Amino acid sequence: MTKQQLFEQIKKKQSFLCVGLDTDINKIPEHLLETEDPVYEFNKAIINATAPYCVAYKPNLAFYESEGVKGWMSFEKTVAYIQQRFPEQFIIADAKRGDIGNTSEMYARTFFDEMKVNAVTVAPYMGEDSVKPFLVYPERWVILLALTSNKGSHDFQLTEDRNGERLFEKVLRVSQQWASDGQMMYVVGATRGKLFEDVRKIVPDHFLLVPGVGAQGGSLEEVCRYGMNKSCGLLVNSSRGIIYADSSEDFAYTAEQEARKLQQEMREMLEMYL
């Protein structure tokens, strides 16, 4: 999917919501546990309920890997289901991979050749040759970690170099030499508020994937005020706030309500800041 196509979806749905499919078998409603693949059944119900209100899905690989082979099957089936039923959705494999060149090539092959997801999250620590193998696939995206939403992000990402440039700023600046805003996005946590201004000074046109609204306490309004650009430029993720909003048999209905609520807030933001 191209940047323009993604923006078209956002305008059409008046939403830049990404639903995080962080599906933990220990947290899904009991009645699904009798099915053959409870994680997949749960995901299908969540996807059917939320698809009208979002433009992207982001399964986090950790949650699938924790179930080993069975988890990988749930993951593959979930991706295939979205692609068949909702081909307009942007699928992000939240994998935070990154390794030496020949190894990153293998990861790229997995996610882009086999699974055909639209984007993969990648960690920047190992530098250019760990990221580039993901960039040889046209219309597939790398979403590079820049400034994450967690407390530990302070340990290294905010370290200033001799010229006062912080590490996340260097990641934003240097990585722009590797690909254009048609293939690269950045992770910037919603808990960052005004720091979005600093991010936008370096990457005015890129899309940002923004986790941390909801359970982690980030403000949607602040993210939009400081982070939105003329192509929207934001994919705001919510995981727990949608998929675990209700642990009863009505979970899908409640997920729909929560997704719709966010979509309505997003429509207002688009009217205000786009």
Place this chain on the structure above:
Amino acid sequence: MTKQQLFEQIKKKQSFLCVGLDTDINKIPEHLLETEDPVYEFNKAIINATAPYCVAYKPNLAFYESEGVKGWMSFEKTVAYIQQRFPEQFIIADAKRGDIGNTSEMYARTFFDEMKVNAVTVAPYMGEDSVKPFLVYPERWVILLALTSNKGSHDFQLTEDRNGERLFEKVLRVSQQWASDGQMMYVVGATRGKLFEDVRKIVPDHFLLVPGVGAQGGSLEEVCRYGMNKSCGLLVNSSRGIIYADSSEDFAYTAEQEARKLQQEMREMLEMYL
């Protein structure tokens, strides 16, 4: 496995070799492709041939994930095989994971609870709370990326802060507050030569996992001269130089020769520098 137990194995075998099981289905001998699980059959043969000469195995997850569900099965079977046949071997899941707390917990559960590997490689970019969930398992290890062997490591890892501290040095220094040298190791590439001296100034007692000897051009002698400590403190990895030394039906025999050759060099290094 404790640090002391690992050191005992090193002394017993006069080796600190780690064999990297980066098994690519496109590179394994043709005659194995007719078997039900060629990757597993290849690994078994390599393990049987090299076990006397090494103290650790390091399957890199990328190579297994690229085969999807089938690859995960090969990975799980390989780990189980080593644990049954060679329980004295230290198993490293080279996964380079790292995510926000609740997600890292899932990864930790996968590798330590389910697979029961001895160690996982973890990326430091997201900081303390992305690493700590791996540290609640006694006698299980985190191997944190510090100074990697690839060219791209120059992009960020060598960036100096205001006090002249380079990022990899900050990672070494700060992360020591998270765990002792009984649970933490660091990845330092063999291509670093004299930089091992700088590493040892900060982490004199820790074990280092050292990739990059062989195909990537690092010198074993230099690594030992500048990096060995009184508990050896080194696990030197070779992947391609051993497992793909020969693509004929004799691949396991050749792998054995290559592993033995490295073990003999390592014995000399232990005599010289320990």
